[in-house]
Structure formats: C-alpha cells, structure tokens
Amino acid sequence: MVSIIVPVYNAEKNLRRCVESLLEQSYSNIEILLVDDGAKDSSPRICDEFAQIDERVKVIHKENGGVSSARNMGLKKAKGQYIQFVDSDDWVARDYTEKLVAGIEKNSSELVIGGMIFVHDQIQEVRSLKECSIKQKEVWERQFGFLYKEYYLNSVWNKLFLKDKIVEFFQEEISLGEDCCFVLSYLRNVSEIQLITDYGYYYQMGSPDSLTKQCNMREFENAKLLYEQARSYAVETFGKFVGKEEISYILLQDLRRLLVQINNQRIWNKQEKITYLKQFASDPVFLGMKDEITRLGINQKILFGLLRKRYFRLMLLMMKFAWRD
Secondary structure, X not given: OEEEEEEEOOOOOOHHHHHHHHXXXXXXXXXXXXXXXXXXXXXXXXXXXXXXXXXXEEEEEEOOOOHHXXXXXXXXXXXXXXXXXOOOOOEEXXXXXXXXXXXXXXXXXXXXXXXXXXXXXXXXXXXXXXOEEXXXXXXXXXXXXXXXXXXXXXXXXXXXXXXXXXXXXXXXXXXOOHHHHHHHHHHOOOOOEEEOOOOOEEEEOOOOOOOOOOOOOHHHHHHHHHHHHHXXXXXXXXXXXXXXXXXXXXXXXXXXXXXXXXHOOOOOOHXXXXXXXHXXXXXXXXXXXXXXHOOOOHHHHHHHHHHHOOOHHHXXXXXXXXXXX
C-alpha cells in the first residue's frame, strides 16, 4: 500500500483539486493522510468531507506546527509500505502513483525519482529525466550534481520512498530546504535508486512578486545549513566534494533572492539595507565561493562582485534598475 501524505494549511482554494486527483488514481491501493496543521479557513471541514466520502481518506487534526511537523505526523500514522508526499496546492496525473510504484519495483529499488510540471498561470514547464537505474557509486557520482542543481533532489513530492528506510524525520526547526535535508538523510540509508521519465506531478508555483515578499534573514542561515548537509553527504558518500559547483550554485541563488528582497524592502532606508548587506559580505561561506561566482552569468557576476568588494551603495543602485526579481 502507498501512504500519500498531504500537509494542509489554509488550502481551501486548491485542496479539492488536490484530493480529487488522488482519489482518481489508477493505483487504488492507497491511503490518503490529510494532516490539518491547524488551518484557520475551511480546509479542516473540506478534509472531513472527503473522509466521509471515501474510506481511503484519513484526516488528522493538529495544532499548527509547520509543514515539516505535519509531514512528520503523517509519517507516524502511515500504514503503507511506500510513502508519497503531495502538497495541498498541487495535483497529480491519474497514473502518477502507479508509475512511481512500477518504477520502484522495476529493479527492487529503494527510491524512485520522477520529473515534474511547474505551473504558473496558464504556463506549464515540463521537467523530465532520462530513465536510469543507479546501483553503482560511480553512476550515482555522475548523476548527483546534476540532480541537485536541477532541483530533482530538493523536493519530496517527485519521489516514492520505502517507509522502513526512513530513519530520520523532517527537521522541524528549519523553514528552507527541509525537503532536501530529508532526502539527503534518506539517501544515506539506500543504495539503489531508479530515475523514471514520467512527470505526472503538477507543482503550482506561487506568485513571484518579490516587491511584496517579506525578507527573512534566517533564510540564509537555513540555506547555509542545507549547503553544509549536501557537502557532508557528498564527502561521506564519494570521499570528495562531488557536486561542489552545483551545490554552491543553489546557495548563491538563495542568496540572490534574499538580496533582491532586501533591496525591495520599502520600509527600510538605505543605511538599514547596507547593514544587512555587510553581514553577507563578511560571511566566510560566501567569501569562499569566488571560483563558483566566476561561472555564473554576467549579471550575477557583477552582483556578487560588488558585494564581495563591499560597494553597497552602487550595488543597491544597480539592483534598483536591473535586478528587481
């Protein structure tokens, strides 16, 4: 049986679409765990309605603790041999779970990784993989950096896990990269991975309105934690820092987004923004990425070059006109 864990928080807009896509799965041996994480809208009622309609739906109501807390509760209650995660804003193709199960059973694999479809407004971007059975460390070494940089390892919803291989749950104290930390932990306990070409997961992208997105300075600390965990996993697994360029790239993209958020803060004056920029300019992890920065596009080379040289006012001026998102 596949236990499908869906964390739910204030998801009334898209929740029905999500659950209905799960109930319509061609693979019927499933249980759907809807974990209501203390939602304040009509989501709890919608969850209960689905439980009354189909006995495969199980609802868990809990106090708000965040998405990792909700997923951990689902893991504790799950009865299936396989674990699948779906976010309440998203939906899946009718044969998605069936394809995941077929992939993990094809070569007695311990993890299956599929593609996904990013959805923004009416635009859909398909991301697919070439089929590959990974049993040798040398093959995994060639795939690891690519999968990390292209975000195939950074989420849990494009995968199928074996429940008895899950040793560590989600880290509830972090709010960025918790999915990837969970995946990296899981990878330490498995040796056979199956990549499949199927991409039946529809990921609903949020609004990219960086002008209104609030700046959370803790995000960079979380991003560095993720960087260190990925580095640690690579060294432990391959005996060297495999994927350094790709792992560094993800950290730099997280930093770039945070810099844009700082620049767009309307309630901060220029000196307040510079105070935060100074923290990044002095960060030893960032300062150690000189070579990785040279491999970026021209705009980002300039952006990080100004930060490294502490030309903060010029940096803010150029961001105002060139890098608003």
